[in-house]
Amino acid sequence: MRLEIACQDRVGIAQKVLAVFVEHNINVRGIEFEQASRIFISFHDVDFTELQNIMPKLRLIDGVEDVKTANFMPFERERNELETLIKTFPDLFISIDGRGNIHAVNKIAASVIGQDTHELAGESVAQWIKGFSLTKWLEQDEVLAQTTRLKFLEDDYVADMLPIYVEGDGNKTLAGAVLMLKSEARLGQQMTVFKQTKENSFASVHASSGVMRKVIREAKRMSSLDNSILIQGETGTGKELLARACHGASTRGDHPFIVLNCAAFPDESAESELFGIGDEKDNDAKRGIFESADGGTIFLDEVGEMSATLQNKLLRVIEDGSFRRVNNETEIKVNVRFIAATNKDLVKLVEEGQFREELYYRLNVLGLTIPSLRERRSDIIPLAEWFIAKFAQGQGKYSVSLSDDCRDFIEHYPWPGNVRQLENVLLRAVSIVEGSSIEIEHLQLPSFTREHGYLEQEFTGTLEEAVKGFEAELLRKLYPAYPSTRQLAKKLSLSHTAIANKLREYNINKKTVKI
Structure with a gap:
């Protein structure tokens, strides 16, 4: 229990205060003075009746102005403040x-x-x-x-x-x-933050492989331009990270970067969310996404999942940068750059009528493709070591590293979830490892062996459908490289009739494939 006594700076006042506790046979554990006008007393807990007897006697002491209970002594707060600082x-x-x-x-x-x-x-x-x-x-x-x-x-x-x-x-x-x-x-981390400028906004995109360094070189050149960028790549390859780096390195870097998840954007509220509602003079007026991003960048995530309604509403703004708020006829002009990302084949979606061709060409002015992690295996170990160092530091662990067997395993694992999967797996591994070495058993991953490969647990459909899908994808990639179906048939060791039938079955021709 603690009391705070407001008093005058007077010789002997502390002695009189302590005399009250002696009179009631209460053992004082601590006494502290603050600015000569406050005395704090710490003592063993007493019942409420006893406390009611003590406090009036303290108030009657000449020079005492007020007495009240306190939650803590000043030195207790200072001690805990210091302990908190040291711990963190x-x-x-x-x-x-x-x-x-x-x-x-x-x-x-x-x-x-x-x-x-x-x-x-x-x-x-x-x-x-x-x-x-x-x-x-x-x-x-x-x-x-x-x-x-x-x-x-x-x-x-x-x-x-x-x-x-x-x-x-x-x-x-x-x-x-x-x-x-x-x-x-x-x-090194502190110097990186201290020196961070627009030029090194790509420092967060780690790349050791030649193919990924090439992507970053291209992205740096594109970031200085003001055209739309379309970033393609599998899920988890880091498309948003690259988009943020392009924004940060551009002249728009000091302006907003707004992420629009096209797959989760509801059609019923699209107009009001994108364009806003009402007039500036209206108390109920609301700025939309386009106004909020003025001068900056809008990142269209999962653009391949965009609904037809959203595609139509977006196209005009991309074309001339103007729109009207809901319930208002005033034309508003904005200066926004668009960076889109997708793991879908947009050309195929255009062919199927699921994605507007005009919108595709508006977004794909500049194009970047991020390779999957299995296509840049020399990045796996450097990325893994960087993630481990980051997670270990955040958890107060040091000297955590991969065992030799674990290094070999993750280097040959196919990583269907790419960098995001690698990051999540290593976060869990660092969290549960008790020693300093991460072993294979610390990795929560579907079974994989070099002999039998990786079993994709989310696989759906039949074997026939999977084979047909692979066959169609292979033919789409090979078709533009061969001027005649006879040469393509020879390449695949098939008859000309067989190739012609398969191209017809999968609707692959000069109109559907850009040659």
Whole structure:
């Protein structure tokens, strides 16, 4: 239980306050003064009747102005504030006494050392440090704050070392120091954020493979233009990430980037959501998506799933940048760039009449195709290591890595869900691993072997339908490369009649396939 006593700054007033507690045989656990006008008293809990007897007596003391219960002592708040800061500090934090022995550490430092926080109390921190004499620094006549590079457990760190002085009677005494150690990886992250500009907005798109580096080079060139971009690729390849990078590197980077999920956008509210409602003078007026994105970029996610209604409403705005709000006849002009993404074959949808041809050509002014992860296997391990480092740091784990068997496994796994699947699988693995090595059993993945391949659990349909689908896709890809069906038949070791029948069956001809 705690009381807060507002009082005048008067000699002997604290003694009179404590005398009341002595009179009632109450053991005081702590007393604290704040700005000479407040006294905080901490004592063991008493029943309500006893408290009602104490408080009037305290108020009768000469110089006491008010007495009320308090939730905490000032030092308790300060202590918990400091503990919270230390616990959440993202780098290694070590507090030592004047002889270099550990007083306290945060969980990250304890994790790196490999012991519990309470086990480290009293241990000499110098046993883990190389390249700097902590003892000589503490024995100087005046210990000054210092930043230096050193080795901690064989790893390189930059250490900020700050002495702790306690002042009293005009003197100050060295009580110890705090050490804050930043790893090379942490410094790199901080420098990346500090130097982040439009030019390096693509830093978030990781690429080691030649094919992915080529995509990024093309995307950087396209980002400086103001035309629409169509990004194609399988689910989970990072189409939105690339779109955001293109927006960030463009002259529109300081303006809004609004994501419109075309698959989930309801037709019944499309007009009001896109164009807004009413007049600016109307209290019920509402700005739509197009106005909100003025000067920036609208990202049309899953554009292949866009309904016919939404396609019609979108086309005019893309053509001339103008529209009218619902219930208003005033023409509004906006300056918006469109970046669209799809995992569908839009050419095929146009042929089938499911996607407007004019809209397709308006969106596909500039085109990018992101290869699947299985088509750029040299990206898998670097991506995996980056994800592991990010997730481990967020969970206060260090030195987490893939075992050799696990590295080999993920490098040859087909990753049907691409980068998104890899990221989710490794997040779970880092969360459940108890040691420092991620093994194959930590990966929650459908069965896969090099001998038998990968069984797609979501597969639907019959074997015949699957074979026909593969056959049609193969013929669509090969048809433009061969000037005659006879050459195509020879390539596939089939008769001319068989090829002609299959092309007819799958409606593949010069009109449906761009040659």
